[in-house]
Amino acid sequence: MEKLCEQPRTHSNCMRMVQPVTDALYVLNGKWKLPILITLQFGNKRFGQIAKEIPKITDRMLSKELRELEANELVKRTVHDTVPVTVEYSLTEYGHSLDPVFNALADWGMRHRERIFQAEKDLVEK
């Protein structure tokens, strides 16, 4: 498939690249979608486990965004008939197709960790 990012940087190509990103954000939209998907990239998890691994997420938001991810077929929800009931979440194959995106993002976040929060430090110093 054609790679727009390797095409000449014309105005027309710009418009054609913005749309795919807008489309992607349609399913990734939501404050906690990416952290949730990344924890699941590392293996199947139960509701409580995901909550523990994402700092500051609330049960309500985790529940809500998991249901949206499930509706978009990125995440699979499996109920185990135990007492008490346990629910396991996993990435679908489609969900795993996002791996390169998350790896690029995590790599960037790690490389620029300090600079990311520089603006806030600058504000505090003033």
Place this chain on the structure above:
Amino acid sequence: MEKLCEQPRTHSNCMRMVQPVTDALYVLNGKWKLPILITLQFGNKRFGQIAKEIPKITDRMLSKELRELEANELVKRTVHDTVPVTVEYSLTEYGHSLDPVFNALADWGMRHRERIFQAEKDLVEK
């Protein structure tokens, strides 16, 4: 530098990968940040040009998010002393360091364009 995405998928490595993404989202947080940055990836633009290339963005949101991106040093704002005044926006070198992330995201959006909106179609059909 170490690449977490190539490390064993232990619980501990998961926690260490979620944090960089959370950090990255700290500066990318906001509905229009990515579309704005991508239009600027394709060259310097004026306010009105950016607005034209991002479907449905309002002037108010564009103005607000551009100022946040500028505060975070991802975008540079240059005022040209013309009549009427023109303002040019460009990516900083730091801003361009996000290129691999956007390319990965745009590539994914293009490959999965149809499936992204499948869930919505399913709902309408019911």
Place this chain on the structure above:
DNA sequence: CCGCATCCTTATAGATACTG
């Protein structure tokens, strides 16, 4: 017209308590 700023409404996120 361009690049915003202000006011107001709507949508989304968070806090807390509670249940099968």
Place this chain on the structure above:
DNA sequence: CAGTATCTATAAGGATGCGG
């Protein structure tokens, strides 16, 4: 354990105005 219900707080969006 895995969520829901209710309420409050914050963020996004629309309409309009304004100086240059």
